Amino acid sequence: MLPFARVTIIGLGLIGSSVARAVRQHMPTVRITGYDADPEVRAIADRIQLCDDITDTPGAAVIDADFVILCVPVGAMGAAAAAFADDLPAEAVVSDVGSCKESVVEALRAALPNGIVVPAHPVAGTEKSGPEAGFASLFHHRWCIVTPPEDAPALAVERVREFWRQLGAMVETMDPAHHDRVLAITSHLPHLIAYTIVGTASDLEEVTASEVIKYSAGGFRDFTRIAASDPTMWRDVFLANKEAVLDMLQRFSEDLSALQRAIRWGKGDELFDLFTRTRAVRRSIIDQGQDDARPDFGRSHD
């Protein structure tokens, strides 16, 4: 059974365009309507026939939708929802794909005080951006975390869960505050650290930019992938999930200081113990199908 028949996607970047492609693949009879605030993105979406319809206004996009999914940066959620609020059918379910949930729940409920809002976060992505970067299998075997407000109608919540299951995702329900703390460590802090070290390496005087690039296969290049992620999206994430990110960062900094001290004082056993412990984490991630088991992420070596 299809959870929805007329899906509207607001925001046609990497995630929005992947949702469109995944819906077309997994629910081919569903009508897909798309809107993006950027006319250039709308033109591309039109040219590549991403959706059944691309509208010129957010109101026209939602007018007869039964499901509206916001795929815009978390800082833009409130304004994006307010822009179609007057045209939203009363029975339509509104969701999103934002990486922070407390701030988004608040913004969507403020913009749509009478709307049926069931926020969600598919934990998936790549470092690419834009409507041409999306692909239908992005959510396959990835987790999607649904964070419904307590008063959300149970049927609406179940329809959103079913929507993601049909796109190939595994679905979990979580409290928005807990979601934000879990993602602070599994996603937001890793991005912050990656952005930082790429910046640090770029600013060195004695090591040239050319040397950093040439010898990046020693480990540095791994960090550059997530440090190439969308700047607007990530600025918004750090501003929206400030408290949890700062808390996780504090813990990380303490642990880094302890390692710094172990290096300074030549405490090889402390280093060896940590380095042995961390190996097991990777094994679990691979065992649970959350990363490629091939060496080096399956990078080509030829």
Added chain:
Amino acid sequence: MLPFARVTIIGLGLIGSSVARAVRQHMPTVRITGYDADPEVRAIADRIQLCDDITDTPGAAVIDADFVILCVPVGAMGAAAAAFADDLPAEAVVSDVGSCKESVVEALRAALPNGIVVPAHPVAGTEKSGPEAGFASLFHHRWCIVTPPEDAPALAVERVREFWRQLGAMVETMDPAHHDRVLAITSHLPHLIAYTIVGTASDLEEVTASEVIKYSAGGFRDFTRIAASDPTMWRDVFLANKEAVLDMLQRFSEDLSALQRAIRWGKGDELFDLFTRTRAVRRSIIDQGQDDARPDFGRSHD
């Protein structure tokens, strides 16, 4: 022209076994002799026919070699060289693949006061370890940094350079001290940070280990790959390249504090500016063939 005819590999882990396979592929007439201090590794190498000969002692391995390449952790280089010093032919060239060069130059010259020592570092690897993890194309289109002492015979240096070129690498010559500072930022600090954050995530109480694993596709999993690298090798690297690593770590920590402050005070423009700048670094790495151009490192999405 082949630079060497009889190559001996001391240490048959990921790098040593890759050298063996690469020599067999690119210089099929060269005789390859192998030795590893671990009898179990020797037995595996024998079973998979990694080399033409596997010897039971380091002395027997080098007795008629014209090139000896040490592929052991940097902290073990001195002892490994001392173990074959008495049997080393006077005209043989000795090299290594260690990730730090100042300490290795010192250790090898102390162990082989009359030897012809031309240290080198192929900047390549994966997170896997052991004789079965190696593969012949590991060094293709990767840089190998040769760090000859000032008094090294020019012909010996050129033969080592040619050896790596024939294995598919691009070769650069560098002063050992500069090498150690370049690698501190492009390899050692990235590993240290990856080990740290995987440790931090494992130690949280409010976020379970199971949640860290499940939602690792949000970015965390990228760090777990290099945090699964060989613990002995990396303990030795941090102890051997202490000063450069601590200096780069200090710069990183300062930059991280600046970002922490930008988040705390809601300075979105500062975040956005950095996140835009870091994107360009990834583009350069891909343009120069030092990473996979496919999204997500080419990970499988199905």
